[in-house]
Amino acid sequence: MSTTRSRAQANGLRQWYVVLSSQASHYFRTSRFLGLLGFVVLIASVTLAFEFKVGVAAERAIQLGRVSEYLSNFLSLTPLWIILAAAFFAGDALSTDFSSGTGYYMLVLPVRRATLLAGRYASAALATLAIVVAYFAFAIFGASCFFGPDVIPWSKLGTAFGLSVVFALASLSVAFCISAFVRSPAAGVLTSVLALYVGFATVQSTVELANYEPWWSLLYGGNAMAAVLDTDFVHETSTPLGSGQYTSLWMAGRAEGTVIMLVYLAIFFAFTLYLYGRKEASG
Amino acid sequence: MPSIEAAHLTKSFHGGPPSLDNVSFRYDGARAVGYLGPNGAGKSTTLKLFVGLLVPTRGQALLNGRETDENRKEALWDVGAIIETPEPYPTQTVEEALTTVARLRGLSDEGVKAEVARLHDELRLPHRNRRCGTLSKGQRQRVVLAAALVGDPSVLLLDEPTSGLDPAERILVRRLLVRLKKDHLILMVSHLVADVAEVCDDLIFLDRGRMVLQETLANVSAKLPAREFEVVFLRPVVPPAVSALGAGVEAVEPVSDRRFRITFDGAEASQARILEACQRLGPVGQFAPAYPALETAYLEVLRAAARPAG
Numbered sequence: 229m230s231t232t233r234s235r236a237q238a239n240g241l242r243q244w245y246v247v248l249s250s251q252a253s254h255y256f257r258t259s260r261f262l263g264l265l266g267f268v269v270l271i272a273s274v275t276l277a278f279e280f281k282v283g284v285a286a287e288r289a290i291q292l293g294r295v296s297e298y299l300s301n302f303l304s305l306t307p308l309w310i311i312l313a314a315a316f317f318a319g320d321a322l323s324t325d326f327s328s329g330t331g332y333y334m335l336v337l338p339v340r341r342a343t344l345l346a347g348r349y350a351s352a353a354l355a356t357l358a359i360v361v362a363y364f365a366f367a368i369f370g371a372s373c374f375f376g377p378d379v380i381p382w383s384k385l386g387t388a389f390g391l392s393v394v395f396a397l398a399s400l401s402v403a404f405c406i407s408a409f410v411r412s413p414a415a416g417v418l419t420s421v422l423a424l425y426v427g428f429a430t431v432q433s434t435v436e437l438a439n440y441e442p443w444w445s446l447l448y449g450g451n452a453m454a455a456v457l458d459t460d461f462v463h464e465t466s467t468p469l470g471s472g473q474y475t476s477l478w479m480a481g482r483a484e485g486t487v488i489m490l491v492y493l494a495i496f497f498a499f500t501l502y503l504y505g506r507k508e509a510s511g
Numbered sequence: 512m513p514s515i516e517a518a519h520l521t522k523s524f525h526g527g528p529p530s531l532d533n534v535s536f537r538y539d540g541a542r543a544v545g546y547l548g549p550n551g552a553g554k555s556t557t558l559k560l561f562v563g564l565l566v567p568t569r570g571q572a573l574l575n576g577r578e579t580d581e582n583r584k585e586a587l588w589d590v591g592a593i594i595e596t597p598e599p600y601p602t603q604t605v606e607e608a609l610t611t612v613a614r615l616r617g618l619s620d621e622g623v624k625a626e627v628a629r630l631h632d633e634l635r636l637p638h639r640n641r642r643c644g645t646l647s648k649g650q651r652q653r654v655v656l657a658a659a660l661v662g663d664p665s666v667l668l669l670d671e672p673t674s675g676l677d678p679a680e681r682i683l684v685r686r687l688l689v690r691l692k693k694d695h696l697i698l699m700v701s702h703l704v705a706d707v708a709e710v711c712d713d714l715i716f717l718d719r720g721r722m723v724l725q726e727t728l729a730n731v732s733a734k735l736p737a738r739e740f741e742v743v744f745l746r747p748v749v750p751p752a753v754s755a756l757g758a759g760v761e762a763v764e765p766v767s768d769r770r771f772r773i774t775f776d777g778a779e780a781s782q783a784r785i786l787e788a789c790q791r792l793g794p795v796g797q798f799a800p801a802y803p804a805l806e807t808a809y810l811e812v813l814r815a816a817a818r819p820a821g
C-alpha cells in the first residue's frame with residue numbers, strides 16, 4: 229500500500245497551475261490549435277508575399293511616418309483571429325465536461341469548479357495569445373522589411389498588443405459562458421463564432437446606419453487595437469447622404485475600447501462561474 | 512475511519528418522478544459494498560450525487576462525514592471515483608494523465624513519481640509515454656482505475672470498474688479490490704454479479720430509484736434460496752411432468768434429453784422431494800441451482816420488488 233494517505237491538501241493556487249499546465253499542454257497538441265496557427269501563418273505569409281510582389285508597401289515606404297498605418301492595416305485582422313481562437317479553445321471547454329468522458333475524469337477530483345474554470349480560462353488565453361503573437365510577428369517582420377526596423381513604433385505596437393490581450397480575455401469570457409450554457413460542444417464552438425463575429429458585426433452595422441454609436445459592441449471595443457496605430461484616427465466619421473442626411477461610422481478610442489472589453493470580461497466571467505458551478509451531469 | 516452515508520437521498524430531474532427516492536444507508540470502516548440493480552435503478556445517480564456531479568433534490572450525501580453539496584473539495588479530498596466512462600485527455604500520455612491527478616491531490620513532486628510508478632506496476636499499465644487516445648478500452652479503463660487510486664484515498668466509489676476488461680484484466684482488478692477492501696471503504700456498482708460476489712461483503716439492491724434490500728452477502732444467499740435448479744441425468748429420460756415431482760414445483764423446462772430446469776417454491780423440503788423424484792426417474796449426475804447464488808438472489812429481489820404490495 230502507498231504511504232500517501234497523509235498528504236496535505238493542495239491549495240487552490242497550486243491546483244489552478246496544475247489545471248492550467250495540463251490543459252495548455254493539451255491545447256498546444258490539438259489539431260485545432262495547430263490548424264488555426266497554420267491558417268494564420270498562411271494568411272499572413274500570403275499577405276506579405278502579395279505586398280512584396282506588387283510593391284504596395286514599397287510605395288508606402290516613401291512616407292516613413294506611415295509605418296504605423298501599415299501596422300494598423302495589417303493588424304486589423306487580429307480581432308478575427310482572436311474570435312476564432314476563442315471559439316476553438318473556449319467554445320466547448322465546459323460543455324465537454326458534461327457530454328464526454330473527460331468531465332468524468334476531472335470533475336470527480338477534489339478541485340473547486342472555480343479553480344477548474346480559472347485554469348482552463350488561463351490556458352485558453354495562452355493558446356489564443358500564441359496565435360496573436362504569431363500574427364504580430366508577421367506584422368513586425370513586414371514593417372521591418374518595408375520601412376526598416378528603426379522606425380517601428382514599439383510603444384504604440386505594445387499598446388495595440390495590450391488591447392489585443394484584453395480583447396482576447398473578453399472574447400474568451402463570452403465563449404466560456406456560451407460553453408457553460410449549451411450542452412453540445414460543436415454547438416458551443418459554432419455559437420461562439422456566430423455571436424462574436426457575425427452577430428456583433430451585423431447588429432453593429434445596422435445600428436450605425438441609424439446613426440447610433442455601437443458602444444455596447446465587443447467587436448467595436450476590440451477595434452481600438454488597430455485604432456491605436458491609425459495615425460488618421462477619428463472617433464466619428466460622418467458621410468453626407470444628400471438632402472441634409474448623414475451616416476456615421478465610429479471607431480472606439482483606447483480608453484473607450486478598454487472599458488467596453490473589461491465590462492464584457494467581468495460580466496461574462498461572473499456569469500460563467502455561476503452557470504458552471506451549478507451545472508449538473510444529468511446525462 | 513472512512514465512511515459513506517446517504518441520508519434520505521432523493522433526486523428528481525426537471526420536476527419529474529424521483530430517479531432516486533429517499534435512499535438511506537451508512538457504512539463505516541473498511542469493507543466493500545455492492546450496489547446492485549437493473550439499468551435505470553438509480554445506481555449511477557447515487558454515485559453522481561456523492562461526488563457532486565448532481566445536486567440532491569432532498570437529503571444528503573456524505574463522504575467521511577462531509578457533505579459534498581456543501582464543500583466538494585473537502586468532501587472529495589480522500590475519495591477516489593470512477594463514474595460512467597471517464598476518459599483522460601486523448602493528447603495526454605499515461606504518465607501525464609496520472610501526474611495531473613496526483614498533483615491535484617496534493618502529492619509532492621517526489622510523491623507523484625513514486626505513486627505513478629506504484630500504480631504502473633500494480634495495474635500493469637501501458638507504457639508511460641503512450642498517448643491515452645491510442646489506448647484500447649481495457650487499457651484506458653486501467654488508467655482510469657489508477658487515477659481513482661492515486662494518493663490512496665480511503666473511500667472508493669467505483670461504477671463498473673471492470674467494464675471493458677478482458678478476463679485476465681478482470682481477475683487482476685478483482686484481486687486488487689479484494690486487497691484494497693481490507694483498509695478502504697469501497698462502494699461498487701457492477702452488473703457483473705461474479706465480480707460483486709468475489710469482492711463485496713455487503714449488498715444494497717436498488718430498483719426504480721428505491722432501495723429494496725440492504726444485507727450482507729452471506730445473509731442474502733441464505734435468505735433468498737435458489738428457486739431454479741438444474742438436474743442432469745446420466746442417461747436420457749422422458750421429461751418429468753410437473754405433478755410427478757411433487758408439491759411446490761412450478762415448471763419443468765427441458766434443456767436437452769438429459770438436462771432439465773426446474774422452478775419451484777425454494778423450500779428445503781420441496782428441494783429434497785424433487786431430488787428424490789428425479790432419482791426415481793434415472794441416475795442423477797448433478798442437481799444444483801441453475802444460477803450462481805448471488806445471481807439468484809438478484810433475480811429474487813427484483814421479482815419480489817415487482818410484486819404488488821400486500
